[in-house]
Structure formats: structure tokens, C-alpha cells
Amino acid sequence: MFPRLLGQASYSGGTYSRSGDLSVDIKEVGKDIRFTNISLVIKVDDKTISKEILPNEVFDSGYEISKKIPLDKGEVCTMIVIATDSLGLEHHYTVDHWTGGSDRQRELWSEDEYIYSSNGKLLWEPIMGGEIYIEEKKL
Numbered sequence: 031m032f033p034r035l036l037g038q039a040s041y042s043g044g045t046y047s048r049s050g051d052l053s054v055d056i057k058e059v060g061k062d063i064r065f066t067n068i069s070l071v072i073k074v075d076d077k078t079i080s081k082e083i084l085p086n087e088v089f090d091s092g093y094e095i096s097k098k099i100p101l102d103k104g105e106v107c108t109m110i111v112i113a114t115d116s117l118g119l120e121h122h123y124t125v126d127h128w129t130g131g132s133d134r135q136r137e138l139w140s141e142d143e144y145i146y147s148s149n150g151k152l153l154w155e156p157i158m159g160g161e162i163y164i165e166e167k168k169l
Contacts, residue, residue: 031065031143033111033156035125046101046128053092054084054111055086065121068092072099074107084111105133118148 037050056065068088072080084093101107111127121143145154 031111031113031121031123033123033125036111039126039128040100041128041130041132044100044102044130046099046107046130047097048097048099048109048126048128050094052084052088052094052095052111052125054064054088054113062116065113065117066116069112071096071110071112072097072107073110074101075105076108101128101130105130119153120146120148122146133166 033052034055035048035050036072037048038046049109052070054068068084070082070084070093071078079099087093098168099107107126107128107130107158108124111123111125113121113123115121115148124142142156143154144152146160147153
């Protein structure tokens with residue numbers, strides 16, 4: 031899965047404004063494992079403030095977003111696409127990241143994938159230098 035959020039971002043008067051087109055390109059690795067649910071989660075300082083299920087059309091034509099998020103100086107807003115597969119694993123992709131009071135837009139964060147079990151345990155994460163951490167555990 032390769033999610034992308036392209037558009038405009040700004041911060042003024044304690045409000046982070048984000049608008050644009052969220053697209054998701056899915057590359058299935060096998061016919062038996064499919065994504066069953068995809069959502070967009072918005073967090074401020076790791077506290078979830080919004081979660082919306084994305085319609086299937088996001089795969090064909092994209093999904094238009096327009097958000098205004100109260101964000102104090104120093105607080106961090108993160109937008110994450112979470113895709114649940116048919117095994118119950120959650121694949122997390124950060125598509126936007128902004129620190130309140132910052133006057134510059136953050137780089138795209140759409141390549142890193144984190145995989146969690148259905149009970150929230152981190153199973154896989156990227157590590158700098160291209161190495162991968164995998165916890166071997168029977169699910």
C-alpha cells in the first residue's frame with residue numbers, strides 16, 4: 031500500500047489547516063490477504079481527535095480532505111492511514127506531520143509502514159539504514 035496526501039498546509043492563530051487529495055495505491059501481495067478496512071486517523075500529541083472510515087472510491091479517484099485542527103505552539107498533529115487486512119493486522123502509514131508554531135511544511139511521510147497486531151502490539155517497524163525489525167511471534 032502506498033498512500034499519498036498532496037495539497038496545502040498552513041498554520042495561523044493556533045489552527046493547523048490541511049487540505050488536499052488523499053490517494054491510496056494498493057499492491058496486493060497475494061490473493062488470500064486483502065485490506066478489509068481503511069481509515070484516516072488524526073492525532074494531536076498521540077491523542078486521537080478524529081477517525082473516519084475511507085470509502086472504497088479512495089482507491090480509484092482519491093479522497094478530498096479539508097481539515098482545521100486546533101493546535102497550540104509545540105503540539106504535534108499527525109495524520110495516519112490505517113489499513114486492516116484480512117488477518118486482522120493493522121498497517122499504519124503516516125501521511126502528514128506538523129508541529130504547531132512551525133512556519134515550514136513538513137516533508138512527506140508516506141513511505142514508512144508500521145504493522146500492529148489486532149491487540150495493538152507493534153510487530154514490524156522500519157529502522158534507519160534500511161534494516162527491518164521483525165518480532166517473530168505466532169499470532
